[in-house]
Amino acid sequence: MGTWWLVAAGGALGGMARLAVSELTARRVGTGFPWGTLAVNLSGAFAAGVLAGLLGxxxxxxxxxxxxxxxxxxxxxxxxxxxxxxxxTLALWQSGRTHAALANLGATLGAGLTLAALGWWLGGVAV
Structure with a gap:
């Protein structure tokens, strides 16, 4: 049962951090593109890579x-x-912003994988 509490506490803190980063990003660069979600997902991919390198x-x-x-x-x-x-991405697509929708997917997947690998490498070097 103790591991359930670890996941629940981590999820609560992670959700609050997501809201904070998304709102801060939107205030800084605007809301014409989902920059907040992109920042969250890319920083999360990097952090996951670092933790994978450190913890295995x-x-x-x-x-x-x-x-x-x-x-x-x-x-x-x-x-x-x-x-x-x-x-x-669906909202961008439905509003006729096909290139923005594809850019959102491409940036998240391509840069996310790259950042996860970089984080994993850096985390492994740090051990």
Whole structure:
């Protein structure tokens, strides 16, 4: 039961951090493009990579380490968001902003994978 509390606490903190970063980003660069969600998802991908490098990624274990559960599953699971990415991309597409919709997906997936790999490498170097 203790691991459930780690995930719940991490998820609550991650969700609050997501709101703060999204709002701060929107205030700084505007709302014409989902910059806040992009900032959240890219920083979350980088953080996940760093934590994977530092903690090691669980490979099919039934019970990953408590730090992994609290920080990655809970914290970054609550922080990053595929649902916002999906809905904002759909809204761009439906409003006729096809290039912006594709750019949103491409930037999130391409840069996200790159940042996760960079974070993993940096996290592994730090160990």
């Amino acid at each position: 990624m669980p490979h099919g274990e039934l019970s990953p380490a408590p730090a992994w559960l609290g920080l990655v599953v809970g914290g970054l699971g609550g922080y990053t968001t595929v649902s916002s990415l999906s809905l904002q």
